Amino acid sequence: xxxxxxxxxxxxITQLNLEDLTVDDLDxxxxxxxxxxxxxxxxxxxxxxxxxxxxxxxxxxxxxxxxVFETIQTMADFIEAxxx
Amino acid sequence: MTKPIYIHxxxxxxxxxxxEPGYRFEAVKAYAQNPVPACDPDYKSLxxxxxxxxxxxxxxxxxFASRLALQEAGKETVDxxxxxxxxxxxxxxxxxxETVLANEHELLNPTPxxxxxxxxxxxxxxxxxxxxxxxxTYVNNASAFASALLDAGIYLAEHPDHTVLLGGVDELGAxxxxxxxxxxxxxxxxxxIPTPLAASSSPGEIAAEGASFFVASQQPTSQTLGKVxxxxxxxxxxxxxxxxxxxxxxxxxxxxxxxxxxxxYNGDIRYDAVYSTVGSTLFAALPHIGFKHIFxxxxxxxxxxxxxxxRLLGQQDIPQQLLLNGIRPRSLRRILIYTQRxxxxxxxxxVEKEG
Numbered sequence: 221x222x223x224x225x226x227x228x229x230x231x232x233i234t235q236l237n238l239e240d241l242t243v244d245d246l247d248x249x250x251x252x253x254x255x256x257x258x259x260x261x262x263x264x265x266x267x268x269x270x271x272x273x274x275x276x277x278x279x280x281x282x283x284x285x286x287x288v289f290e291t292i293q294t295m296a297d298f299i300e301a302x303x304x
Numbered sequence: 305m306t307k308p309i310y311i312h313x314x315x316x317x318x319x320x321x322x323x324e325p326g327y328r329f330e331a332v333k334a335y336a337q338n339p340v341p342a343c344d345p346d347y348k349s350l351x352x353x354x355x356x357x358x359x360x361x362x363x364x365x366x367x368f369a370s371r372l373a374l375q376e377a378g379k380e381t382v383d384x385x386x387x388x389x390x391x392x393x394x395x396x397x398x399x400x401x402e403t404v405l406a407n408e409h410e411l412l413n414p415t416p417x418x419x420x421x422x423x424x425x426x427x428x429x430x431x432x433x434x435x436x437x438x439x440x441t442y443v444n445n446a447s448a449f450a451s452a453l454l455d456a457g458i459y460l461a462e463h464p465d466h467t468v469l470l471g472g473v474d475e476l477g478a479x480x481x482x483x484x485x486x487x488x489x490x491x492x493x494x495x496x497i498p499t500p501l502a503a504s505s506s507p508g509e510i511a512a513e514g515a516s517f518f519v520a521s522q523q524p525t526s527q528t529l530g531k532v533x534x535x536x537x538x539x540x541x542x543x544x545x546x547x548x549x550x551x552x553x554x555x556x557x558x559x560x561x562x563x564x565x566x567x568x569y570n571g572d573i574r575y576d577a578v579y580s581t582v583g584s585t586l587f588a589a590l591p592h593i594g595f596k597h598i599f600x601x602x603x604x605x606x607x608x609x610x611x612x613x614x615r616l617l618g619q620q621d622i623p624q625q626l627l628l629n630g631i632r633p634r635s636l637r638r639i640l641i642y643t644q645r646x647x648x649x650x651x652x653x654x655v656e657k658e659g
Contacts, residue, residue, distance in 0.1 A: 236357065269412070272411055
């Protein structure tokens with residue numbers, strides 16, 4: 221799981237152009253949206269594309285995204301449970 | 305243009321360090337490559353990191369240059385944003401099209417799609433300033449900046465108490481210069497900046513990029529850098545001298561009423577004769593000032609020419625590197641800018657010192 225969270229952090233930094241951040245700056249449980257990392261709705265779309273492209277997981281229900289994208293850890297848990 | 309528009313602040317990013325405070329065009333940065341990317345300022349000094357991370361180079365350059373203009377004018381915001389761009393946000397357009405092809409029309413990332421449109425720079429500026437007023441982008445190639453300028457004149461005539469942010473921006477992109485290469489636009493023989501003009505004997509231009517923005521209104525202030533009193537565009541003409549002559553007559557001017565003429569020589573032997581004909585026929589006794597030999601060529605480089613003209617009006621001197629014919633001005637009150645690209649999109653801007 222730790223390997224997956226590290227991989228996710230690296231992908232998020234690259235995909236979302238978080239130029240000032242390194243993998244070490246991201247905590248597994250920091251909220252990705254709101255007061256945490258401060259991501260927005262366009263980032264949420266980028267994360268949906270990332271899940272599909274990188275892990276073959278389609279997020280059909282947008283409401284599901286709110287929980288899945290809460291933190292790096294919740295994303296990793298969701299990927300572990302659903303990846304093909 | 306029915307009334308002059310007064311420019312109170314000017315900001316520019318180009319392949320020269322024009323973004324540096326107090327830059328006077330005396331030390332010109334040299335390059336031996338084609339195309340030439342713009343000098344990157346410390347974007348983070350004026351743009352919040354969270355906004356910056358999603359911006360392509362057009363947007364970064366446009367927002368930074370507009371911030372410089374606003375700072376110089378002492379303004380926080382404006383009533384309208386009017387921009388020109390020849391080719392828009394090229395890098396995101398390229399990324400979007402490449403993703404469409406690579407992913408067979410599925411799984412498209414939203415950011416390059418959203419930011420592939422030409423009006424993205426004007427939109428990003430308005431968002432960053434909280435400006436909900438008139439927002440317009442002109443996209444007619446090398447006339448885009450002059451068209452934006454003319455529209456700013458019309459807008460301010462209708463809204464005399466408003467302030468406008470006016471500008472032009474174009475970026476190189478990663479793949480598009482290869483298409484220019486195939487089309488025969490780029491110079492191969494001695495592609496250097498400053499481009500030697502007198503000894504130029506090769507076809508092609510040096511492609512570059514940049515953004516120049518201006519804060520304008522119809523009221524002069526103590527900080528006014530200059531006023532644009534006239535402008536005109538013409539897509540094609542068989543007689544550039546007649547085009548310039550008509551413009552001068554329309555504003556009741558003779559060549560002797562102008563102190564210097566800025567000409568868009570870029571070292572392309574196929575089209576530079578247009579400038580030498582206009583220069584020798586109409587303005588033989590005036591100083592000829594070059595700008596594309598230090599800025600390179602892009603659709604909205606006329607914005608950089610206006611930035612240069614305003615700075616020259618301020619410093620009342622023409623640096624040696626810019627003076628093409630060795631004639632020194634008696635004074636610098638009125639400067640005419642004439643530019644065209646590849647024989648089309650002719651544009652004129654007449655700028656005058658205020659006060």
